[in-house]
Amino acid sequence: MYIDLVRLRRSFFDAFKGLRLIIQEENTIRIELLIAIFVLIGSFFLPLERYERLIIIIVIFFVVLAEILNTIVERVVQLFDFQYPDQVRKIKQKSAAFVLVFSLMSLLIGFIIFIPYIFNVSKK
Numbered sequence: 001m002y003i004d005l006v007r008l009r010r011s012f013f014d015a016f017k018g019l020r021l022i023i024q025e026e027n028t029i030r031i032e033l034l035i036a037i038f039v040l041i042g043s044f045f046l047p048l049e050r051y052e053r054l055i056i057i058i059v060i061f062f063v064v065l066a067e068i069l070n071t072i073v074e075r076v077v078q079l080f081d082f083q084y085p086d087q088v089r090k091i092k093q094k095s096a097a098f099v100l101v102f103s104l105m106s107l108l109i110g111f112i113i114f115i116p117y118i119f120n121v122s123k124k
Contacts, residue, residue, distance in 0.1 A: 022071055026071055028067060028099075032064060040057075040060070048113070048117065062106070063102050066098055066099045067099050
């Protein structure tokens with residue numbers, strides 16, 4: 001099996017360039033990343049278990065991935081905006097709802113993990 005390191009390097013370069021473009025162009029992902037940084041920093045001031053930190057990291061990645069997917073869907077359907085404006089609007093709304101559900105889920109998980117520590121409630 002032959003691995004083409006030049007192509008592999010280019011693939012990583014393109015992926016990081018795409019990530020940079022999304023961060024530069026999308027306000028919502030910048031907000032989500034800022035919140036994620038605060039949550040991660042705050043998590044180190046609480047005596048969280050290792051699995052709780054892992055859950056927080058996984059949830060953060062899921063929200064960011066949902067936002068990236070939403071951005072891709074929005075950009076693709078915008079190509080058809082002039083032909084099918086009503087359908088495009090509905091697809092964009094559904095894609096945004098996808099991100100909203102992930103965000104609400106992450107908020108709920110965050111409350112479940114952080115509230116007992118913040119309010120010093122004993123965990124049973």
